[in-house]
Amino acid sequence: MDRRGFLKTSLVVGGTALSCNKARAQEQHDPDEFVGILVDTTRCIGCRACEVACSEVHDNYVPDVVNDGALETRRKTSDKQWTVVNKYKTDKGDVFVKTQCMHCYQAACATACPTEAMKQMQGGPVVWRGNKCIGCRFCMVSCPFEMPKFEYGEWNPKLQKCTMCFERLEQGQKPACVEACPTDTLMFGSRLKNLEVARHRIYSHPDNYVHHIYGENEVGGTGYIYLSAVPFEQIGFRTDLGTRPYPEYTKEFLYAVPMILFGVPAFLLGLNTLTGNNKPPIEGEFDSEFEVTKHE
């Protein structure tokens, strides 16, 4: 979008100004560049400060972190809580994993939404907008991580999921969970920078990490990326999702739609003309037999 606007203005301003603009644009931070959060699970101590911060900022259910013993059970995010931390027992000790919407860069939910209620905002966060939503729950069907949660108990239900604190990002703040994290498990920044940091950590401590960044290529790349000391399937990640962006699964079908709308009516009308106008009815295989039986 911005690039197109930029091109337009540069056409107006002219050739010399174009080169000036270009130089300036490269210096500034590109607002279109995707941001994300790096989660280094080797650093997480399971304090769940992120859960509390998230719920406080978004008026959701604030868990009693000290007493509820929630780490002993396996939890999923819900319509009351946008992020949860789970504990996994592995051969490298207890591993704590924060889960929330992954903010895919080619988001299945946003592609699925018939009203653009689920929308990829500038910079990558995927946000739900209630005034547009019809509550069809197609986003829930499509999301490979099953992250959008529906309020089944409300007459006026909302879809609840992490927004990467989009409203805070707009004000230049960091997401609430990142600010609350006491151990630097969470790191907010541009996706490029996050990937570089992640690779740097893997290469400088090759024995501490599996050599894979979850979310680098999964489902075409996600806003949240994860580092881990143990294989990802051991800490609750699906590793069978593939690297193909999910919207591409419907790409061919949606391409075919206008093609069929061009072609088929013409084909049908042609067929109709070929079979001739106002001709006597074509004899089916049984019409003759039918006549025979009728005469009897």
Add this chain to the structure above:
Amino acid sequence: MDSFTYVNIFETKGLEYLLLLCFWALFVYLIRYLSTPAKKHKDSHR
């Protein structure tokens, strides 16, 4: 996790073409079967 090995994505193509041959054989048979109602049977019905 991220290993590079050869995966033949057309592994089953030969079998698929065999299936196609079966289909055509059976389809021709089906059309021939359906093109002539069993007259004898019909007569015995009455």
Add this chain to the structure above:
Amino acid sequence: MNSNVAPMRTFGDFFHFFIQELKPRGPWITPFNVISIPVILTGVVILVYRFIYGLGSVTNLTQDTPWGLWMGFDVVTGVALAGGAYVITFVVYVIKVEKYHSIVRATVLNGFLAYCFYGGALLIDLGRPWNAPNPYIGNSFGFSSVLFLICWHFLLYMVAEFLEFSPVIAEWLHLEKARKFLKSLTLVTVVLGITLSMLHQSGLGALFLMAQPKIHPLWWSSFIPILFFVSSIYAGLAMIIVEGTISHSVFRKLIAPNSHHSFDEIIFGLGKGAAIVMFVYYFFKALLFIHDKQWEMINDVWGYWYLLEVIGFVLVPALMFAFGFKHRSLNIIKTAAVMALLGIVLNRLNVSVIAFNWYADVHYYPSWQEIVVTLMVIFSELWVFRWFVTRMPVLNSKH
């Protein structure tokens, strides 16, 4: 049927006539009424409850299973079963096979009503139905969405079906000029209707393309749209056979005696068509079976369930259609039609509900309220269908 033969000159005349026609006719205590009225009333109560306390209060839907019986049966299956309208209009109006002309009106009416009621079922299932006009108006076009496409196609197709049926309404109202004009639109609406049907029948399959990791691999394929389209053809044919058979015995009085025999011939023709389409569909399934190397998954409960669907309810009815046609047995063809319909129900429910999230610990099953509302949708459609059939020249068309 119409006592009021004089053409209507004023709106008052029309209003009077319309009120007369709205009044119920015939006996009230019939088996159908006795069963359907309580179900419909219960359904209404459930819906009131649902709109006050939310979807979760009456359905078994969960965060893992966002679409249940209402979406899987009412919408996805119901639309497939309504496929007869586009198939039969293609045969009669595009390639002009006059033999099937006598069933066009009933089939188109059925298709139109099915879409109205299944579109309505979609509204029940929406969490925020008051926003439902959003895909149609203004700033909220989700062009990238398959569901957006389906929303539009449902609407356009309903308009097309209504226009195809409208000459009958004009005939009912004795509006000869309007009837001639509406009749002249038929070919255009038929062509449009067939094209739209191709797209939204396959589109209902395309809804599940992005659910690839959640649907059991035996049912998910990138060719779901094509499978859904092809199976909707024979679903429509089988539905005409079943629905026509029931209509012909229930509304016996409305049908000219000699057309009963021609209807048998129509059934044979439809059965032959269904046999061929199902045979092709079966081989589509076989091709996918080989391409995705699905034999590796066939030796467990899901595999047996898959075989039951594909062999028991596709291949067997296909052969029964062929056998019934060859040996002129109406009973075999009608049994095959019922089995083919069951196969469609099974297939659509498998894709949308049963094999969806198949690995989940707690599996979804519909609540009794969901079943009652589903029955309510079906029964109310039948009520409206009966109203149309007993008032308008649907089954006893003169042409």
